[in-house]
Ligand code: ADP
């Protein structure tokens with residue numbers, strides 16, 4: 001796939017410099033073939049938005065990249081390195097591959113600042129003072145520096161999700177995975193989170209984003225990946241995808257949500 005020219009209109013995927021590379025990945029849950037021959041390459045600095053109906057395997061795809069799920073065949077590499085099986089290498093992978101979920105899962109009994117410093121201190125062996133300095137910079141970047149000494153329950157959902165993003169960034173990940181990060185938020189808080197993500201994208205973060213926010217896909221994605229039934233059916237630039245979906249599944253999907 002890498003040494004072939006892409007079909008007309010298709011966004012050129014990474015060749016030499018893929019930061020995330022999945023090749024021929026298959027996974028089952030019992031009889032359910034949840035990932036089917038997944039080939040996906042994400043270049044450094046690229047923003048890929050994954051779209052598709054519920055149950056199509058989008059979350060499983062993300063979780064497989066982070067090795068929260070195993071897979072039966074194929075290969076996945078991050079920055080050229082195969083996914084480790086366990087131990088210290090796996091912990092490092094989890095730090096390199098940041099993940100933000102629908103439910104923000106902050107530590108309830110730790111302050112916002114502690115939530116962001118914990119990982120770097122424990123996993124990256126950063127000193128406390130430096131970790132706090134870095135955390136404050138990140139909290140400022142996501143616009144919640146005033147909340148540093150508060151506890152998660154004292155923040156709005158949008159603020160908590162922005163803290164969750166800062167917490168992931170504190171590990172200095174190579175790539176960030178977002179799995180429907182705004183789906184649990186009240187509508188008025190969605191944009192404040194999407195704006196932070198768009199800022200990250202603009203600053204060159206490599207991102208894989210599962211979302212139903214089509215506005216975000218249009219404005220921030222370099223490429224849209226459309227999944228159905230565990231397969232990637234289309235990959236193209238967002239303007240192409242929205243104007244000209246090729247598969248019937250994508251046409252059907254777009255007709256329901258737009
Ligand atoms: P999406 O995120 O696109 O909605 P998922 O990756 O969550 O899709 O799920 C894909 C399919 O795999 C669904 O049919 C779902 O029910 C099933 N599935 C997901 N996780 C598990 C699991 N841990 N065990 C069994 N089936 C699962």
Ligand code: MG
Nearest residue numbers: 058059060180
């Ligand atoms: Mg999902």
